[in-house]
Each structure stands twice: as structure tokens, then as C-alpha cells.
Amino acid sequence: MNFPIKTSLRRGMRDGIPIMLGYLAVAFTLGIAARNAGLNAFQAALTSFTNHASAGEYAGLTLIAARATYLEVAIMEVVVNARYLLMSCALSQKLAPDTSFLPRMLIGYGLTDEVFGISMAQEGYLSPWYSYGAFGVAVAGWTVGSALGVLVGNILPDRAVYALSVGLYGMFLAIIVPPARKNRFLCGLIVVSMAASALFAALPLLSELSEGVRIILLTVLLSAGAALLRPVRDEAEDKEGA
Amino acid sequence: MEHNTYLYILVMAGVTYLVRVLPLTLIRREIKNRFIRSFLYYVPYVTLAVMTFPAILSATASPISGLAALLAGIAAAWFGRSLLQVSVICCAVVFVLELFL
Numbered sequence: 001m002n003f004p005i006k007t008s009l010r011r012g013m014r015d016g017i018p019i020m021l022g023y024l025a026v027a028f029t030l031g032i033a034a035r036n037a038g039l040n041a042f043q044a045a046l047t048s049f050t051n052h053a054s055a056g057e058y059a060g061l062t063l064i065a066a067r068a069t070y071l072e073v074a075i076m077e078v079v080v081n082a083r084y085l086l087m088s089c090a091l092s093q094k095l096a097p098d099t100s101f102l103p104r105m106l107i108g109y110g111l112t113d114e115v116f117g118i119s120m121a122q123e124g125y126l127s128p129w130y131s132y133g134a135f136g137v138a139v140a141g142w143t144v145g146s147a148l149g150v151l152v153g154n155i156l157p158d159r160a161v162y163a164l165s166v167g168l169y170g171m172f173l174a175i176i177v178p179p180a181r182k183n184r185f186l187c188g189l190i191v192v193s194m195a196a197s198a199l200f201a202a203l204p205l206l207s208e209l210s211e212g213v214r215i216i217l218l219t220v221l222l223s224a225g226a227a228l229l230r231p232v233r234d235e236a237e238d239k240e241g242a
Numbered sequence: 243m244e245h246n247t248y249l250y251i252l253v254m255a256g257v258t259y260l261v262r263v264l265p266l267t268l269i270r271r272e273i274k275n276r277f278i279r280s281f282l283y284y285v286p287y288v289t290l291a292v293m294t295f296p297a298i299l300s301a302t303a304s305p306i307s308g309l310a311a312l313l314a315g316i317a318a319a320w321f322g323r324s325l326l327q328v329s330v331i332c333c334a335v336v337f338v339l340e341l342f343l
């Protein structure tokens with residue numbers, strides 16, 4: 001299928017601008033986390049340019065700071081980024097069937113929660129050029145923001161760094177709370193997850209587990225439990241998860 | 243064992259990319275297994291919730307400002323504020339509160 005390259009690209013870039021601004025701020029807090037994990041500005045920018053996944057990067061940085069094994073990091077990335085499997089599946093249905101291998105690989109590279117959101121909102125088949133435009137602009141904010149977080153994080157007063165450090169948690173809340181408002185089971189699951197996490201962090205033997213192991217363990221256990229108790233019924237619910 | 247930061251980044255990037263690109267390039271059909279679909283649907287919520295709490299309490303100088311940021315963030319997200327807005331609200335709460343704490 002042929003798409004008007006210039007129009008699609010320009011539309012994608014335009015829609016990517018608000019995402020870029022949001023990423024700039026959020027990536028800044030990631031940069032602070034990267035600095036705490038011992039990364040320099042170039043390494044932080046490289047991490048963000050190649051990963052551009054907030055939760056995945058944050059989890060990875062936590063493990064790097066703890067000098068975890070490479071295998072632990074790999075397992076963690078699969079678990080934390082598992083939602084991209086679903087998004088990637090959904091997005092594959094949004095592409096024209098004759099879309100070739102290279103565009104699919106590039107679109108996969110640019111798959112973030114927000115780019116996924118605006119891509120699925122497009123009418124008809126998705127133009128790969130729209131994706132390139134949106135993602136190209138968005139990843140710039142992500143990358144530059146991360147480097148700035150490392151560089152300027154040093155200059156900022158502690159209070160400002162503390163304040164910015166919670167920005168990432170705010171972003172997580174912005175992702176999980178709105179769907180929970182419409183779904184009581186999901187709401188309960190989030191409360192249980194937070195309580196279990198606090199319990200694991202406080203109880204004598206369980207608190208010996210590293211933060212990474214705790215996250216993997218609780219995610220697999222609670223998600224499996226939730227899937228058994230309340231299997232997802234239809235497509236509409238899948239899309240809410242995006 | 244000596245750990246190399248660039249190898250860490252490579253592992254992160256490689257695994258993350260595979261997770262993103264494999265379904266898009268390989269699986270052309272919808273996942274039929276209801277359990278796997280349900281499991282994957284719940285994963286982000288559980289992971290992000292577990293990562294947020296209780297970690298947010300120790301991310302700030304005082305647990306009180308962390309807790310305030312958590313509550314403010316939940317409220318802002320509940321009432322439909324955007325990703326950026328929720329993020330900024332949490333930061334602002336800590337920034338202001340820690341003037342006094």
C-alpha cells in the first residue's frame with residue numbers, strides 16, 4: 001500500500017510534539033536514576049535512545065545499580081516490558097497486510113505506550129511514515145532529557161532532585177489509575193499489588209530479596225492469579241490496557 | 243564478576259527490542275489462549291504498582307512528602323489529568339512540602 005510520505009511524516013511529527021515534551025520531563029528523572037546507578041550522560045542517552053521504555057529502563061537501572069547478573073536484567077526486561085507484546089500484536093493488525101519486513105522492524109523499534117496510543121487512533125491502516133515521524137520527535141525528548149538528568153541533576157539542589165524523582169512514579173500512576181477507575185477488579189488488584197510489595201519489603205525473610213526479584217516474583221504471581229480469577233473477556237478490555 | 247555498563251545497556255536494548263518487534267513481525271494472528279492474554283493484560287498494572295509502592299516513600303527526603311505525592315498523583319490520574327500533568331503535580335507536591343518538612 002502506498003501512503004503520501006510527506007503528509008504522513010508531517011502529521012506524525014506534529015502529533016509527536018506533545019509526547020516529546022512529556023518525555024523530556026520524565027526522562028529527566030530517569031537521568032537522575034541513571035546517575036544514581038553510576039551511568040554518565042552519554043550512557044544514559046544511549047540507554048534511552050535504544051530502550052525508550054520508562055518502566056523497563058527504571059527496572060534495568062535499579063538492577064545495574066545492584067550489579068545484578070546480565071541474565072537477571074534480561075528476565076526483568078521481558079517481564080516489565082511484557083505489555084509491549086500485546087501492543088505489538090494489536091499494532092500488527094493495524095498495518096496493511098502487505099507491509100514489508102523493514103517497516104515492521106522500524107515500527108517495532110518505535111513502539112512506546114504513547115506512540116502506540118496515537119498510532120491506534122489513526123483512521124484505517126497505519127502509515128509507517130506516521131510512526132517514523134511521531135517516534136522520531138518523541139525519542140529526541142526521551143534521549144536529550146535523560147542526558148540532561150545526569151548533567152543537571154548534579155547542579156540542582158537536593159530538594160529539586162527529590163521532587164523530580166517522584167515524577168516517574170507520577171507517570172506510572174497516570175498509566176495505571178485511569179483504567180482502574182473504570183474497572184473495580186483492576187482497582188483491587190493495584191491495591192493488593194502495592195500492599196504485597198510493602199509487605200515483601202517489610203517482612204523479615206522476604207525483605208532479603210532484592211528489589212528486582214521482588215518485582216518479578218510479585219508480577220508473575222499476582223498477574224497469574226488475576227488471570228485465573230478474572231480472565232480478560234474481549235478486545236475492548238485489551239485496548240484499555242494500552 | 244566484573245560488569246560492563248555498555249553490556250548492560252546492550253542486554254536491556256536487545257531484549258526490549260525483541261519483545262517489541264517479535265509479535266509485529268512474526269505473529270500475524272491474534273493470541274487465542276485466554277490465560278496468556280489475561281496474564282499479559284494484568285502485567286503492566288501489577289508491575290507498575292509494585293514498583294511505585296513502597297519505593298515512592300523512600301524516593302524523597304521525608305516519607306511524608308512521598309506519601310503526599312502518591313496521593314496527589316492518584317487523585318490527579320483519577321480525575322483524568324494527562325501523563326505529563328500527573329508527573330508535574332507529584333513533583334510540585336514534593337517540592338513545596340519539603341520547604342516545610
